[in-house]
Amino acid sequence: MIQRRPFFLIFLAPAVVTAVILAAALFEVLQYSVREFVPGSLNVGGFTLENFTRINRPIYWWVLLDTFYISLLTAVFSLLLSYPVAFALVRARRDWVRSLLVSLSITPLFTGEIVRTFSWMLMLGSDGFINSLLRKLSLIEMPLQIMYTRLGVVVALVQFSMPVMIILLATAISHVDRDCEKAAANLGASPGAVFWRITLPLTLPGILSGIVVVFAWTMSAFSTPQLIGGGKVLMISNLVYLQGFSVLNLPFAATLSLIALIAALGSLVLMKSLTGRLEKRLAVR
């Protein structure tokens, strides 16, 4: 194989270098996680398993659980909001509607996470757009507390993840054979029945991969919960940041990172097997 493709090794080199560096970094994290914390110093002490016993406290479990919860909530709401957009994007009859929807849904990808999060802070704050509007309309007297709540964090994360969800769903929807929908209508299915029995099941692979991707992506969210949660909503990345850069307890931060990594991988494997079984049962593809 190498003889037939002389550039094979050269082309492979960048991947190998990246993989080696990544492995080394992961090994460092692993190594730090079993080191002793020396207060007041960035240098670490001897080997210990104390960091792992320390994990076993309710506060850390809650953060981990909260991270799962927020990620799942984000994935589900992202799906519910993105599906109609993706559907319209693929099925709109007029070209300009499609172009408009494409640019509207893709543009957020090109603004940084900080910019987007900051915009949401302006929207959600006590004197922000939403509260001002509601007060002007006399719908509320006191400002609603959205900033520094889980709701605020989820709202921002959903908007953050929608472009990716829309792209995945639009791909799936565009692959649905329109003749199948026509055939269903021909056999007596009303437009609603066509959607529930044909279109939706046929886009299931896209729905499942969208959920998995957004879930995994949100698991590692940092700046959104950091800025909008303001320390009151902690996700695992924020906890790592707190331990590593405020308390300067690098060994414990490393342990938390490791736990986060394992949790993310574990949930991905779990989801994959669940979705795999679901797809098989529905026999899509």
Add this chain to the structure above:
Amino acid sequence: MTATSQAPAAVELVRVRKEFGSAVGVADVSLKIGQGEFLTLLGPSGCGKSTLLGMIAGFLTPTAGKIVVDGVDITEVEPYRRDIGMVFQSYALFPHMNVFDNIAFGLRMRKLPKAEIAAEVRRVIEMMKLDGFAERRVSQLSGGQQQRVALARAIVIRPKVLLLDEPLSALDKNLRAQMQVELSELHRKTGLTTIFVTHDQGEALSLSDRIVVMNRGEVQQVARPIELYRTPANGFVASFIGEINALPVARYERDGREAALVLPGVGRLAAPARDDGLIHGSAVRAFLRPEHVRPALPDEAGPNIVSGVVAAHIYQGSHTITRVEVDGLGLIETRVTGADIVGAHPVGAPIALMLDLGEAVLLATP
């Protein structure tokens, strides 16, 4: 015209028209389809036959005109309330359902009791020779089996009309021949009024009670297969159905029982003096099938013997098609049994042809 068209119409199209922007897809088609008739819409791609079918199924709304099924105007009725079965060119089987669920779909939409659905599905599964496939996924089926599932799914709802949109075009040649026979049997067994769309004249000739030839959105001729082949209404139909030699424009001369075609550079050819409304001195074109042209016998003489040079032989096993370049007439095809002609008249050799103009179709040219 025929026995079937005198029966009460199952489907009636009244000046049905479909425009796409400024383009006319179907131009004012009026048609009556008899109860239990097998009618074929035949024409080249883009002739409007699929558009017409789409309007009958309800996927397209006519720009003008109306569609009546069993005496009820369904022009504005949604496709899912039409009770019209359809088999798609791509079959459009539901990939996420097995064979049973595919076939049962229409019955479930009609909210029939479970036991009845099971019995009906079993009935058509047996009828379509799909026994043992009920639990299979559609992706595990061969092309012919998928075709049968598509048919089963369409007929199980006992539709008022069955629409077939080029259902055989995705099959290979042998399977297509077999499915033609099965379609014919199915039609006989179910007695369903069937509208079949195809661009394959062979399929149309062998399956249909009547054929509607379409071109550029317009109906060219509606006739039984034999009439269509023998007496095409115009040049398009003549050249679209089967092979035919179109002779150059000639002057038609008629004198009592004798008629002749006068062709510049060829002379006079004796023509049939039928009562076909052709006017003495008018311009006509003669269309002559290859089977009505044969090599002249050695000592044969007569007005309709022309000479030319063999341009090519196309050996087809049971017969040979020979192309002859005839002075003044251009390329003329002859079709003779066997392969003797290949040895007797090699390519490049002169040959005399006997044109049996008694069998020709004469059409006035505009």
